Amino acid sequence: MNSVRVLTGIKPSGTPHLGNYVGAIRPTVRASRQSGVNSFLFLADYHALITTQDPTRLQRSTLEIAATWIACGLDPERVTFYRQSDIPEIPELTWFLACVCGKGLLNRAHAYKAMLDKNAAAGNEPDDGVSTGLFIYPVLMAADILMFNAHQVPVGRDQVQHIEMARDMASSFNHLYGDYFTLPEAVIEESVATLPGLDGRKMSKSYDNVIPLFAPPDQLRKLIMGIVTDSKAPGEAKSTEGSALFQIYQAFATPEETAAMALAYADGISWGDAKQKLFERIDGEVAPMRATYDELMAHPDRVEDLLQVGAAKARAVATPFAARVRHAAGFRALQAQLAEKKAPVDKTTLPAFKQYRESDGLFYFKLTDARGRLLLQSQGFEAPKQAGQAIARLKAEGYAACMDLHAQAQGAAGVSSTEIEAALQALRNAE
Ligand code: TRP
Numbered sequence: 001m002n003s004v005r006v007l008t009g010i011k012p013s014g015t016p017h018l019g020n021y022v023g024a025i026r027p028t029v030r031a032s033r034q035s036g037v038n039s040f041l042f043l044a045d046y047h048a049l050i051t052t053q054d055p056t057r058l059q060r061s062t063l064e065i066a067a068t069w070i071a072c073g074l075d076p077e078r079v080t081f082y083r084q085s086d087i088p089e090i091p092e093l094t095w096f097l098a099c100v101c102g103k104g105l106l107n108r109a110h111a112y113k114a115m116l117d118k119n120a121a122a123g124n125e126p127d128d129g130v131s132t133g134l135f136i137y138p139v140l141m142a143a144d145i146l147m148f149n150a151h152q153v154p155v156g157r158d159q160v161q162h163i164e165m166a167r168d169m170a171s172s173f174n175h176l177y178g179d180y181f182t183l184p185e186a187v188i189e190e191s192v193a194t195l196p197g198l199d200g201r202k203m204s205k206s207y208d209n210v211i212p213l214f215a216p217p218d219q220l221r222k223l224i225m226g227i228v229t230d231s232k233a234p235g236e237a238k239s240t241e242g243s244a245l246f247q248i249y250q251a252f253a254t255p256e257e258t259a260a261m262a263l264a265y266a267d268g269i270s271w272g273d274a275k276q277k278l279f280e281r282i283d284g285e286v287a288p289m290r291a292t293y294d295e296l297m298a299h300p301d302r303v304e305d306l307l308q309v310g311a312a313k314a315r316a317v318a319t320p321f322a323a324r325v326r327h328a329a330g331f332r333a334l335q336a337q338l339a340e341k342k343a344p345v346d347k348t349t350l351p352a353f354k355q356y357r358e359s360d361g362l363f364y365f366k367l368t369d370a371r372g373r374l375l376l377q378s379q380g381f382e383a384p385k386q387a388g389q390a391i392a393r394l395k396a397e398g399y400a401a402c403m404d405l406h407a408q409a410q411g412a413a414g415v416s417s418t419e420i421e422a423a424l425q426a427l428r429n430a431e
Contacts, residue, residue, distance in 0.1 A: 003036050006187075007150035009044035009084070009141070012061040013052060016068050017210035018282070019195040019203030022251045025213075027189070028154070029073045039079040040148050040314070041069070043307075046084050046091070046140060050133045066303045068213065071293035076306050084144065086311035089322035093143040094136070096329060100172040101139055101165075109138055110161055142166035147318050149182040160186045177328040195251055196244035200228050214290045217283055224279045225272075234270035245274055252281045350430055351375065351423035353391050355384065363387045365409075367394075367423060375420050378409040398424055 008028060016025065032039040045062055052058050062083065074081060084090055106112065112135060119128045138161075145153055145166045153163050163186035170181035194202050197209030204210065211223045227245050232238050240246040240262050250258045261277065296303050326332075348370065355365045362380025365387045369375055376399075381387040390409060393402050399420045402409075411420055 003038040004152055005038045005040065005148060005150045006031070006152045006154065007040040007042075007145055007148055007184075008154050009042050009047065009144055010065060010069070011044045012048050012058070012065040014061070014205050015064060016213045017203060017205070018213055018248070019197065019210065021072065021213045022193050022195045025069065025072050029069070031154070032074065032079045040150065041074065041079050041081050042144070042314070043083045044144065047137065050131065050137060063297070063300050063303060066307060067293050067296035070296060070303070070306065071214075071289045073289070076310055080310055080313045081306070082310035082314040083307050086307065087147070087314055087318050089315070089318040090140070090143050090147055092322060093147050093325065094140050096325060097142050097146070097169045097173065098136060098139045100176065101142075101169050105165060105168060106135055106138060109165070110158070111137065138162050138165045139169070142169045145184050146170050146181045147321065148314070149321075150184050151182060152187045153184050154187040154189055157188060160188060180325055180328055193251055196247050198223065198227050198244075200244040213286065214293050217287070220283060220286075221279045224275050224282070227275065227278075229271045232271075234272075235268040237268050238265040238271075240265050245271075245278060249274075249278050249281060252278075252285055257281070351426055355387055355391070357384075365391055367420070369419075369423060374412040375415050375423055376409055376411055379407070381408070394424055395427055
């Protein structure tokens with residue numbers, strides 16, 4: 001019930017390679033299997049539209065990426081796995097957030113500034129090639145995150161600024177309309193394994209040095225045979241240091257297998273044999289996933305069905321929440337106007353503070369729930385005004401924010417701080 005909501009978006013672009021698998025897919029799938037985590041994972045296809053305007057390619061990438069994640073063990077039963085464009089509440093929320101997001105904030109976005117710099121260097125107009133979609137990318141991303149009130153957003157370093165912007169928009173909205181959005185935290189994957197590519201540099205599409213994750217076995221072997229090595233002959237001891245081959249092996253092998261490979265290096269294993277071992281190791285892990293992937297690619301309707309189930313799960317959260325947000329901002333049925341003015345609050349259903357004086361001459365207060373059960377008991381104050389101030393702070397700031405008051409007001413036995421928070425919240429809402 002009190003699980004952490006973790007949310008991540010995947011831009012469907014390009015064919016996934018071993019670097020994506022080791023650095024992002026495998027760790028994310030593992031993390032999504034932990035208990036106590038409520039995981040939201042989605043295909044950010046609206047974001048992809050900013051760079052891909054080829055409809056066939058967008059559709060194909062979406063299918064490929066969805067099939068890849070499922071093949072790699074993502075369990076759509078445990079995780080809410082959906083496609084951004086199936087949730088119409090997201091673009092709707094984008095507009096609400098756009099209206100509380102200063103343009104200056106977006107001007108400062110790294111990705112946008114990089115475009116400005118590039119244009120300046122090329123002697124172009126500052127905004128040359130910048131679509132409005134690219135400019136408001138961070139607003140759409142904020143909507144993705146805030147729609148589900150995510151606590152944590154695991155991202156790479158380059159995305160941290162976007163999470164900060166989402167917090168900014170959430171705060172602005174909350175300040176105007178009330179406490180609707182959770183402020184998300186970026187979780188930076190410090191230890192993300194980067195895999196070297198065929199040429200020894202980081203495996204990346206832009207270096208053209210990748211090994212596709214689901215390359216057929218003969219192509220996989222051929223690519224692996226092309227990984228750069230030095231020219232040491234068979235029988236000569238080889239160094240694991242700086243060996244791309246060794247690093248890739250390590251990313252797929254157990255510590256024992258890795259230690260054995262290090263020994264083989266020292267013993268002068270031939271590069272051909274080492275590459276064969278690497279091929280076998282990778283193929284061992286990838287082959288079952290490849291079979292699932294090929295199966296899904298041959299049956300796109302199955303992938304579509306899974307995404308539809310995911311969309312229904314996501315919308316079960318998004319639709320009612322979006323309705324609250326619309327209402328908060330004043331998008332209401334017109335006849336609701338009067339009723340909305342102030343619904344009378346039935347005081348007997350609310351928690352209550354009571355102030356009183358004891359025979360010791362000191363002034364006390366207590367908080368009881370609607371049925372009169374004691375939630376919080378204060379210590380004695382010299383003056384009634386002090387007790388009143390303590391109550392005002394608890395009401396305004398909540399129990400957790402008033403740590404310094406704890407010595408003077410303590411939760412009653414068997415009462416959790418969450419219960420006290422909820423009671424204070426109920427009082428606040430009723431005001
Ligand atoms: N911008 C992210 C990327 O390029 C993808 C993304 C879109 C995302 N919406 C998100 C990531 C929401 C996390 C949360 O990788």
